[in-house]
Amino acid sequence: VQLQASGGGLVQAGGSLRLSCAASGRTFSSYTMGWFRQAPGKEREFVTAISWSGGSTDYADSVKGRFTISRDNAKNTVYLQMNSLKAEDTTVYYCAADVGLRIGITIALMKAKMRKTYEYEYWGQETLVTVSS
Numbered sequence: 001v002q003l004q005a006s007g008g009g010l011v012q013a014g015g016s017l018r019l020s021c022a023a024s025g026r027t028f029s030s031y032t033m034g035w036f037r038q039a040p041g042k043e044r045e046f047v048t049a050i051s052w053s054g055g056s057t058d059y060a061d062s063v064k065g066r067f068t069i070s071r072d073n074a075k076n077t078v079y080l081q082m083n084s085l086k087a088e089d090t091t092v093y094y095c096a097a098d099v100g101l102r103i104g105i106t107i108a109l110m111k112a113k114m115r116k117t118y119e120y121e122y123w124g125q126e127t128l129v130t131v132s133s
Contacts, residue, residue: 003124
């Protein structure tokens with residue numbers, strides 16, 4: 001599985017950006033997809049994720065209400081719409097794929113797994129988001 005992230009750039013505070021992550025693989029529709037970010041000197045942190053069906057999503061508190069994750073399984077692509085951007089959103093972002101089909105588990109357990117970097121087997125390259133204040 002290869003992941004190609006794009007869409008990063010420079011935007012003013014309060015503005016919007018949309019990140020995209022295109023995945024290879026014929027079974028994209030079975031992947032849980034996530035977005036993480038990592039500031040210099042800090043651990044990679046969970047931003048948001050979406051289940052294989054698109055029926056479940058989860059967000060970090062810091063982005064809830066501002067960011068929206070979605071997926072288009074016909075295009076093997078996951079999106080991260082970022083609105084009301086803040087200076088503290090400035091960092092590099094990564095998309096990731098968990099290829100283990102998550103069925104037969106509770107939503108609570110699914111969401112717990114979505115937040116863990118070690119649950120994701122494949123990672124895209126970083127894309128830089130810079131928000132100027």
